[in-house]
Amino acid sequence: MELLSNWCSNGSLPESYVLPPEARPGNPIVPLEKSIPVIDLQGNDRKETIRQILKTGKEFGFFQIINHGVSKDSMDETMKVAEEFHAMSGLDKERECLKDPNGSCKLYTSSYAYPREEFHLWRDALTHPCRPLDQHIQFWPENPTGYREVVGEYSVELWKLSCRILELLCEGLGLSINYFSNELSEAPKIMINHYPPCPEPSLTLGLRKHRDPNIITILHQGQINGLQVFKDGLWIAVQPVPHAFVVNIGYLLQIISNGKLNGAEHRVVTNSRDARTTVSFFVYPSDECLIGPAKALVNASNPAIYKPFKYADFVIASYVNPDKEALEDLIYKSTA
Numbered sequence: 316m317e318l319l320s321n322w323c324s325n326g327s328l329p330e331s332y333v334l335p336p337e338a339r340p341g342n343p344i345v346p347l348e349k350s351i352p353v354i355d356l357q358g359n360d361r362k363e364t365i366r367q368i369l370k371t372g373k374e375f376g377f378f379q380i381i382n383h384g385v386s387k388d389s390m391d392e393t394m395k396v397a398e399e400f401h402a403m404s405g406l407d408k409e410r411e412c413l414k415d416p417n418g419s420c421k422l423y424t425s426s427y428a429y430p431r432e433e434f435h436l437w438r439d440a441l442t443h444p445c446r447p448l449d450q451h452i453q454f455w456p457e458n459p460t461g462y463r464e465v466v467g468e469y470s471v472e473l474w475k476l477s478c479r480i481l482e483l484l485c486e487g488l489g490l491s492i493n494y495f496s497n498e499l500s501e502a503p504k505i506m507i508n509h510y511p512p513c514p515e516p517s518l519t520l521g522l523r524k525h526r527d528p529n530i531i532t533i534l535h536q537g538q539i540n541g542l543q544v545f546k547d548g549l550w551i552a553v554q555p556v557p558h559a560f561v562v563n564i565g566y567l568l569q570i571i572s573n574g575k576l577n578g579a580e581h582r583v584v585t586n587s588r589d590a591r592t593t594v595s596f597f598v599y600p601s602d603e604c605l606i607g608p609a610k611a612l613v614n615a616s617n618p619a620i621y622k623p624f625k626y627a628d629f630v631i632a633s634y635v636n637p638d639k640e641a642l643e644d645l646i647y648k649s650t651a
């Protein structure tokens with residue numbers, strides 16, 4: 316596996332990156348009236364904020380947040396070390412990711428299933444766990460200078476923000492305020508994506524259509540366009556708003572909410588001019604965690620759509636041995 320950043324500037328798109336016609340991005344459709352709502356977390360009416368989050372979490376599965384309490388400096392410095400990391404040589408990047416004998420810090424290109432992929436994606440990525448910080452930080456990259464300190468502080472802030480958003484969601488859904496304060500949110504991860512300029516943006520993608528396999532994701536997407544959300548058969552671009560975060564409902568939260576929230580499908584398109592670097596904070600459960608509709612949300616008029624399953628089995632059916640039917644058998648309650 317050679318990182319994309321090592322060779323991407325040679326000016327051509329290899330055949331293995333050319334997606335089949337139906338999966339290509341085509342012309343992006345940006346219906347203005349359907350843009351992703353921006354929610355002010357400092358709005359002084361808490362009930363109104365919760366109403367907006369629930370509404371857009373159902374309609375779009377995505378929202379942007381401003382006045383979220385994470386400092387601009389922390390966001391800017393994190394973006395800077397993220398860009399610097401991907402600007403290092405391939406060998407240096409690999410060396411920085413070998414510090415954990417258990418391989419918790421991962422560097423890959425395209426998706427982590429690269430060797431099995433029929434088509435590759437125009438992306439490199441670095442990912443590592445981030446909580447509890449003192450159990451993981453010693454395995455993170457030491458270079459670029461300041462990486463651990465800056466990303467360490469950022470991940471503490473993002474954890475606080477995740478808890479705050481989950482509390483608002485709990486309140487809106489009618490769940491106890493600490494519903495997620497357990498193994499459901501035990502294994503958060505940072506992911507630093509890098510999408511170099513691409514010679515043929517119409518033929519390939521940075522990420523194919525997917526739902527995040529987690530509870531929620533908080534994305535720092537910087538200033539470059541690329542993220543698109545699938546809604547009612549259209550792709551909607553998530554326009555960068557300076558220092559906003561993009562929040563998206565993960566597939567597991569769709570299941571826990573018994574369909575009251577939507578784990579929306581999304582993808583990343585590339586462009587020929589600007590490199591794009593993004594930082595995702597993923598809230599994941601532990602592998603052993605049981606996932607299923609919250610009891611408080613199921614009753615005679617809202618019967619359970621999904622049945623309980625172990626998170627590790629979901630990962631197997633989604634990624635390790637991807638099998639749509641096996642995944643549906645695992646998560647959906649039989650209607651027979």
Ligand SMILES: O=C(O)CCC(=O)C(=O)O
Pocket residue numbers: 506508522527534536541542581583593595
């Ligand atoms: O880079 C982006 O804009 C989105 C990344 C994403 O969807 C993911 O990492 O799951």
Ligand SMILES: [Fe+2]
Pocket residue numbers: 525526527581
């Ligand atoms: Fe995603």
